[in-house]
Amino acid sequence: LPHTLVSEKNPLLKQVRRAAADGTLTEDGFALAEGRHLLEEAVRSRLEIHAVIAAESHAELAVDARVLRVSDSAFARLTSTEAPQGLLTLVRPRAWTMDRLLHGTPLIVVLDGIQDPGNAGAILRAAEAFSATGAIFLKGTVSPYNPKCLRGSAGSIFRLPFLTGFEPATLVDTFDHARIRLYAADPRASTTLAEADLTAGCGFIIGAEGRGVSPALSAQAAGLRIPTAAVESLNAAVAAGILLYEASRKRGVA
Amino acid sequence: LPHTLVSEKNPLLKQVRRAAADGTLTEDGFALAEGRHLLEEAVRSRLEIHAVIAAESHAELAVDARVLRVSDSAFARLTSTEAPQGLLTLVRPRAWTMDRLLHGTPLIVVLDGIQDPGNAGAILRAAEAFSATGAIFLKGTVSPYNPKCLRGSAGSIFRLPFLTGFEPATLVDTFDHARIRLYAADPRASTTLAEADLTAGCGFIIGAEGRGVSPALSAQAAGLRIPTAAVESLNAAVAAGILLYEASRKRGVA
Numbered sequence: 001l002p003h004t005l006v007s008e009k010n011p012l013l014k015q016v017r018r019a020a021a022d023g024t025l026t027e028d029g030f031a032l033a034e035g036r037h038l039l040e041e042a043v044r045s046r047l048e049i050h051a052v053i054a055a056e057s058h059a060e061l062a063v064d065a066r067v068l069r070v071s072d073s074a075f076a077r078l079t080s081t082e083a084p085q086g087l088l089t090l091v092r093p094r095a096w097t098m099d100r101l102l103h104g105t106p107l108i109v110v111l112d113g114i115q116d117p118g119n120a121g122a123i124l125r126a127a128e129a130f131s132a133t134g135a136i137f138l139k140g141t142v143s144p145y146n147p148k149c150l151r152g153s154a155g156s157i158f159r160l161p162f163l164t165g166f167e168p169a170t171l172v173d174t175f176d177h178a179r180i181r182l183y184a185a186d187p188r189a190s191t192t193l194a195e196a197d198l199t200a201g202c203g204f205i206i207g208a209e210g211r212g213v214s215p216a217l218s219a220q221a222a223g224l225r226i227p228t229a230a231v232e233s234l235n236a237a238v239a240a241g242i243l244l245y246e247a248s249r250k251r252g253v254a
Numbered sequence: 255l256p257h258t259l260v261s262e263k264n265p266l267l268k269q270v271r272r273a274a275a276d277g278t279l280t281e282d283g284f285a286l287a288e289g290r291h292l293l294e295e296a297v298r299s300r301l302e303i304h305a306v307i308a309a310e311s312h313a314e315l316a317v318d319a320r321v322l323r324v325s326d327s328a329f330a331r332l333t334s335t336e337a338p339q340g341l342l343t344l345v346r347p348r349a350w351t352m353d354r355l356l357h358g359t360p361l362i363v364v365l366d367g368i369q370d371p372g373n374a375g376a377i378l379r380a381a382e383a384f385s386a387t388g389a390i391f392l393k394g395t396v397s398p399y400n401p402k403c404l405r406g407s408a409g410s411i412f413r414l415p416f417l418t419g420f421e422p423a424t425l426v427d428t429f430d431h432a433r434i435r436l437y438a439a440d441p442r443a444s445t446t447l448a449e450a451d452l453t454a455g456c457g458f459i460i461g462a463e464g465r466g467v468s469p470a471l472s473a474q475a476a477g478l479r480i481p482t483a484a485v486e487s488l489n490a491a492v493a494a495g496i497l498l499y500e501a502s503r504k505r506g507v508a
Binding site: 037116118121122125126128129130131152154155156159194209210226227228229230231232233234235237238239240241242245248249 | 291370372375376379380382383384385406408409410413448463464480481482483484485486487488489491492493494495496499502503
C-alpha cells in the first residue's frame, strides 16, 4: 500500500489535531490509538483501521492499511502524550448495545465522573481482565476515546463492551429492570467486600476521587466497604480493580 | 506570621522550579506538595513545613507556617501539574530505616522501574491502606518525591515508611537475611494469588508495564498468578492494590 508524505494542511490531520486536543473521536468517528502496541491490539481485535499516521523518522511499517507519512514536527502536534513513538492509528470503534452489556450474568463497572483518562483506561483493562460484561461511562466522565484512556486500557477498549453518556436516573431504571444490583464502595458501609455475595448480576459504581459517587446514585446503591486503614480513599482504578477481582474470585473465574 | 510577596529571583523559588522540573526534592531536601489537600495531610502527619508558597490570587491562608506570596504567573512556573490550585507546600520528609520497614510481620511493596509518578503514588496509597510496613523504590524507578507521586499518594507518602535507590542484589540479600519471601506477579505461575499463604513476612515486586520485573529479581522471587482473562497485564497500581488487598485479607486485617 502506498506511503504518502502529507502536509500539515491535510484535512485528516486537521481532524486528528482537534480530536487529540479535545480528547474525543475525530469528526468522522475514529479513535486515536497512539503507539505500536495499540496498533497491534486494534489489528488483533479485528477493528477497521482507517489509516496509520507515522512520523517521517519512524521505521518502515508492514501493515495492511493506508499509511500517511508526516514530518516529525507535524506528528508531535497530533498527540497528547509525551512519548508518542511516532505512530498513530485511526480506528473505528465497535458500537455496543445495552443487551450486549447485560449478556449472561452481568458484571458491569460504572464510571461516575472519573476525569483522569489514565485511570479510566486502567479500569477498562481491569474490567476485561476480570471478565466483566461491560462498562458504562456516566455523563460528566472523561471520554473513553481520550487517547490517554486508550493507552491506559492497553487495547481492552477495543474489546470490552461499553456505553457512554448515561444519566444516573436512566442507569438506575435500566439496572432495576434487569435486576442488577448496584454497589458503591463506601468506607462507612457495614458490609465488607469479602462478605458480599457478588455471584448474581451486579454493577460497581466508581466515583471520582475527592468527589465520590453521585448522591443520586449512592442512594440507590448498596454500600460495600473495602477494609482500609488510614487513607480516605483508594485511587479509583485501584478500587475498581479490587472490586472486580473479588467478583471474579467469587464467581470462580479468578 | 508574615505574608511576603517575593520576586521570581528569590533563591527558594529557583530551587522549587528546578525540583519541579526534575521531579525530585529541592537542594535543601524539601518535597513539593501541591494543593490544599497535601498541605492538610502534611500538617496531620506532623511533618516540618518549611514554607507555603501561594499564588497572589489564592485566598488568605490560616496556617502555622511561613507563607510566600508570588504572582500567579510566577506560581504557574513552579508546578508540574495542570490544576495546581495556587498552593505549594515545602515539606521535610521523614527519614526511614530498613529496621522500620521490617517492623512486625513485614508486608513490603517493591517498585521495580515504575516510571509513571501517578502509579507510584497510587501504590503508596494502597500500601498504607492495606497496612503494608513499607515500600522500596529500586534504582531506575521514578522518584517518590516527584510532585505527581505525592499527589497520587494523597498524603500516604508522609506516613508510609519507604527507602529509595536499592539495587536488586542488595534487596535480595536483605530480604534473605530477614527471611522475607519475595513474590512477583507472573501470568504463567502455577500458584494463584488466592492459593498463596501471605501471612508470613513477604514482599511484592511490581514491575514496570511493558518491561515487567527485572530478570535478576524474578529469578529470586516466587511467582504468583492473578487470574486474568484476555489482557497481557494489569495496570501496575491496580496489580499492586489487588496483591496488597489479598495479603491484608489473609492476615485478617481487611
